[in-house]
Amino acid sequence: MEKNGLLIVISGFSGAGKGTLVKALLRKYDNYALSISMTTRAPREGERDGVEYFFTTKERFEETIQRGGLIEYAPYCGNYYGTPRDYVEEQMALGKNVILEIEIQGALKIKKKFPESLLIFVTPPSAGELKRRLEGRGTESAEMIAKRLARAAEESEGIEAYDYIVVNDDLDTCVEELHRLADAALRAPVRSQKLIGEIREELQGFQKGAD
Numbered sequence: 001m002e003k004n005g006l007l008i009v010i011s012g013f014s015g016a017g018k019g020t021l022v023k024a025l026l027r028k029y030d031n032y033a034l035s036i037s038m039t040t041r042a043p044r045e046g047e048r049d050g051v052e053y054f055f056t057t058k059e060r061f062e063e064t065i066q067r068g069g070l071i072e073y074a075p076y077c078g079n080y081y082g083t084p085r086d087y088v089e090e091q092m093a094l095g096k097n098v099i100l101e102i103e104i105q106g107a108l109k110i111k112k113k114f115p116e117s118l119l120i121f122v123t124p125p126s127a128g129e130l131k132r133r134l135e136g137r138g139t140e141s142a143e144m145i146a147k148r149l150a151r152a153a154e155e156s157e158g159i160e161a162y163d164y165i166v167v168n169d170d171l172d173t174c175v176e177e178l179h180r181l182a183d184a185a186l187r188a189p190v191r192s193q194k195l196i197g198e199i200r201e202e203l204q205g206f207q208k209g210a211d
């Protein structure tokens, strides 16, 4: 199997429970690493700089774009969000499957830049459940909830661009499903080019020996 880990993009409607899901996956298996994004959004209560996000200003965000420090970025509900390059490259080289928890525009950019990445879309069982979860979170104003629901409607148009869809109903089941998908993806020939190359080369060597 390749030493290089897999790049896994996890998207889903705001309130789909992606964060909880990814945290549970990281707790259970040690071959994953979570990329921490940079954002210009203000921290929510309880969020810490360098843990949930690297919180920054619009100016510093733009500077980071200029020097090629992000592998993708996108605006979302009035703020910028982006994925810092260094951590992703370093962890993949260590053989970790790196998870990017990002929205759809970023996901599409990643697929274009890294065709071997795995794109997974997480959704609650229904739109009604999504609305209940957003309201239940209690961290967002009614206006922000409406914005996020409108954005979900837009994002639902893009789901077909993903490789797999996972319904987040039961957390443990969902964690296992994600892990199985990542494991299966690593066995696809397109992601095993190094192994295939080695086998071919060795077989050719045998042929030469037989000539």
Ligand code: 5GP
Binding pocket: 011, 012, 013, 014, 037, 038, 041, 072, 073, 074, 076, 081, 082, 083, 101, 102, 103, 104, 105, 106, 107
């Ligand atoms: P929130 O404000 O709820 O933390 O995040 C809003 C949206 O931005 C979510 O859909 C989240 O997945 C997405 N997001 C977080 N980090 C990034 C990033 O680095 N790039 C992109 N494109 N989207 C991100």
